[in-house]
Amino acid sequence: MAPFASGTPVTSGSITRLRRIRRTWRILSIIATGVALGLALTVGILWSQLERRYIFFPTAELQFTPADAGLQYEDVSFHTRGGRQLQGWYIPGTVDTGNTTWIWFHGNGGNISHRVDELAMLHHRLGVNIFIFDYQGYGRSQGEPTEQGTYQDARAALDHVSNRPGIDPSKIVYFGKSLGAAVAVELATEKLPAGLILVSPFSSVSDMARRAFPYLPVGWLLKDRYDSASRIRRVQTPLLIIHGAQDEMVPVDQGRALFEAANDPKIFRLLPGAGHNDTHINGGPGYWDALEEFSASITAGRQGTAD
Numbered sequence: 001m002a003p004f005a006s007g008t009p010v011t012s013g014s015i016t017r018l019r020r021i022r023r024t025w026r027i028l029s030i031i032a033t034g035v036a037l038g039l040a041l042t043v044g045i046l047w048s049q050l051e052r053r054y055i056f057f058p059t060a061e062l063q064f065t066p067a068d069a070g071l072q073y074e075d076v077s078f079h080t081r082g083g084r085q086l087q088g089w090y091i092p093g094t095v096d097t098g099n100t101t102w103i104w105f106h107g108n109g110g111n112i113s114h115r116v117d118e119l120a121m122l123h124h125r126l127g128v129n130i131f132i133f134d135y136q137g138y139g140r141s142q143g144e145p146t147e148q149g150t151y152q153d154a155r156a157a158l159d160h161v162s163n164r165p166g167i168d169p170s171k172i173v174y175f176g177k178s179l180g181a182a183v184a185v186e187l188a189t190e191k192l193p194a195g196l197i198l199v200s201p202f203s204s205v206s207d208m209a210r211r212a213f214p215y216l217p218v219g220w221l222l223k224d225r226y227d228s229a230s231r232i233r234r235v236q237t238p239l240l241i242i243h244g245a246q247d248e249m250v251p252v253d254q255g256r257a258l259f260e261a262a263n264d265p266k267i268f269r270l271l272p273g274a275g276h277n278d279t280h281i282n283g284g285p286g287y288w289d290a291l292e293e294f295s296a297s298i299t300a301g302r303q304g305t306a307d
Helices: 012-055 112-126 147-162 179-190 205-212 228-234 252-261 284-300
Strands: 074-079 085-091 101-105 129-133 172-177 195-199 239-244 266-271
Touching (some): 074 129, 085 112, 101 147, 101 179, 112 129, 112 284, 129 147, 147 172, 172 179, 179 228, 195 284, 205 252, 239 252, 239 284, 252 266
Parallel strands (some): 101 172, 172 195, 239 266
Antiparallel strands (some): 074 085
16 A cells, blocks of 8 residues: 555655654654653752742740740650651640630741741630641751641641540640641541631632733742642631731732632731731731631630621
8 A cells, every 4th residue: 555645656765764753753743742851850859949938937946935925835746657757835724715726827937836826825814725846857856847747746746635534525626827828728628626716817828929920931830839828718717817008918809819719707917007926016906816716616606707
């Protein structure tokens, strides 16, 4: 059978041209594959650098403990399912809070010792049991921080708290601040808490990156990184979002976008005089009233209402 349907005579020149075309396509295919692999490697390296340099800011030294604020506490070591040892503090609450326990997921800077002041204020105002811990690479916790690592750490913290003697697993609240809000949302998609509190949250890292670099394709490079906006749609539990109106790091519209994506029941509280890291100070009564009211509704088994 002739190789050409038109019946064109096959010559040595046409065969040579056909072989050249096939060879050229093979070379182009190899080049395209190499470019794709190189691009994937570049994106992976870029993301790892962004994580280390622009997302995580851990410090190792613990400067304070709850004892410095007059609190009784237990210094806790526990492990991730991958064997990493993490460190945290358990502060027992008062007897009249219905045995509610808050797991605190802190932000991307410092370590748990930099939250002692607010930890003491939270304990005195709400009286709940509190468990705060450091992610991998923070404080005395082993390892290096990564997005997936923070999710593993959150699961380990929940496992530890749920298995503590005297803790009611059905009365655990997730309390996430900034980056910790994204970690708390991810955990909530796997195990629903009694309530979810997010302070100064962002909708996703890619949304934040697009705002910071509107003319660069960073949104594509950072696709689905700490994507709370899509994950929170799968969460069905009472939700409180608190955001400082003067937040200089995470714009208020990020918190509102997350709120709009969330299911009812949900509450949004805007703090006129607060920034990103001072909600517990400059947020004033608005901050503490919101936490107390939400905590009371969880303790009493009531549902929140949209604001």
